[in-house]
Amino acid sequence: xxxxxxxxxxxxxxxxxxxxxxxxxxxxxxxxxxxxxxxxxxxxxxxxxxxxxxxxxxxxxxxxxxxxxxxxxxxxxxxxxxxxxxxxxxxxxxxxxxxxxxxxxxxxxxxxxxxxxxxxxxxxxxxxxxxxxxxxxxxxxxxxxxxxxxxxxxxxxxxxxxxxxxxxxxxxxxxxxxxxxxxxxxxxxxxxxxxxxxxxxxxxxxxxxxxxxxxxxxxxxxxxxxxxxxxxxxxxxxxxxxxxxxxxxxxxxxxxxxxxxxxxxxxxxxxxxxxxxxxxxxxxxxxxxxxxxxxxxxxxxxxxxxx
Numbered sequence: 001x002x003x004x005x006x007x008x009x010x011x012x013x014x015x016x017x018x019x020x021x022x023x024x025x026x027x028x029x030x031x032x033x034x035x036x037x038x039x040x041x042x043x044x045x046x047x048x049x050x051x052x053x054x055x056x057x058x059x060x061x062x063x064x065x066x067x068x069x070x071x072x073x074x075x076x077x078x079x080x081x082x083x084x085x086x087x088x089x090x091x092x093x094x095x096x097x098x099x100x101x102x103x104x105x106x107x108x109x110x111x112x113x114x115x116x117x118x119x120x121x122x123x124x125x126x127x128x129x130x131x132x133x134x135x136x137x138x139x140x141x142x143x144x145x146x147x148x149x150x151x152x153x154x155x156x157x158x159x160x161x162x163x164x165x166x167x168x169x170x171x172x173x174x175x176x177x178x179x180x181x182x183x184x185x186x187x188x189x190x191x192x193x194x195x196x197x198x199x200x201x202x203x204x205x206x207x208x209x210x211x212x213x214x215x216x217x218x219x220x221x222x223x224x225x226x227x228x229x230x231x232x233x234x235x236x237x238x239x240x241x242x243x244x245x246x247x248x249x250x251x252x253x254x255x256x257x258x259x260x261x262x263x264x265x266x267x268x269x270x271x272x273x274x275x276x277x278x279x280x281x282x283x284x285x286x287x288x289x290x291x292x293x294x295x296x297x298x299x300x301x302x303x304x305x306x307x
Contacts, residue, residue, distance in 0.1 A: 057125020
C-alpha cells in the first residue's frame with residue numbers, strides 16, 4: 001500500500017493555528033504518495049464498511065464535505081481526498097502538470113491503493129469530471145453516484161468572470177495575487193453569507209501566492225476548444241458516462257448556481273433519463289452549505305433505498 005503516515009506540517013499547523021474553523025473539521029489526516037508529492041485525504045468510519053468517495057472541485061477542498069462525513073462516518077467509510085495543490089495536500093510549483101488527466105490518475109492511484117470497491121461516488125464542481133473520469137475507467141468499482149452541481153462533459157458555457165481569470169497576467173494577479181477567485185466564490189457561489197469560521201476554513205489552505213497555484217491551474221485547465229490539452233480527456237470522460245447508466249444515480253442541484261447552471265442539470269438528466277433529480281430552488285453552487293440538512297437527508301435516504 002502506497003499510503004504514508006500523516007505529516008506534521010500543514011495538516012497539523014492549520015488545525016493548531018486556526019481553532020475557530022478546525023472545530024468543524026475534526027478529522028485525522030492521511031497522506032498518499034504520488035511520486036515526490038503527498039496527497040492528503042480523509043479516511044473516516046469503519047474500514048470494512050462500504051466506502052463513500054467524495055471528490056471536491058475548485059476552489060474548495062475536503063472541508064466542503066465535512067458535514068456529510070460527520071453524518072455518514074458512523075456507518076460508512078468516508079474517503080475524501082484533497083487534490084494535489086489543494087487543501088492540505090502538497091502544492092508543487094513545478095514538476096506537476098495540474099491537468100484533468102493527472103487529477104484522474106491521482107484519484108485512481110488512491111482508490112486502487114486503498115482497494116475501494118462498491119463505491120458510492122459523490123462529486124461536486126470539477127470533482128465531477130475527475131470522479132466520473134475515474135468511474136469510466138473502473139465502472140466495476142462503482143455502486144452508486146451522487147452529483148452536486150457539477151459537469152463531466154464539454155460545454156461552451158463559461159461565466160465572463162471566470163473567463164477573465166484565464167487571461168494572462170490579469171488572471172494570475174486576480175487569482176493568486178488577490179485571492180479573488182476564492183473570495184468571490186464565497187459571495188457568488190452561496191445563496192447566503194458563510195459564518196466567519198466557515199469563511200476561514202475555506203480560505204485557510206490558500207494564504208499566499210504559492211498556495212493558490214492549483215486554483216489558477218484549475219481555471220486554466222477548463223477545455224473550451226479542441227486545441228486545449230485537456231479537451232480530449234474531457235471528451236473521454238463524457239464518452240464513458242453511458243457505461244455508468246445502469247447504476248443508481250441521484251443529483252441534488254442548487255438552482256441559483258451562476259456557473260453550473262440548471263442547464264448542466266438538464267444535460268445530466270438527458271444523458272441519464274432515469275437519474276433521481278432534486279433541484280433546490282433557494283440554493284446556489286455550494287449546495288452542501290446552502291442546504292446541508294436537506295442534502296444529508298437525501299443522501300442517507302438514497303443509500304438506504306439502494307442497498
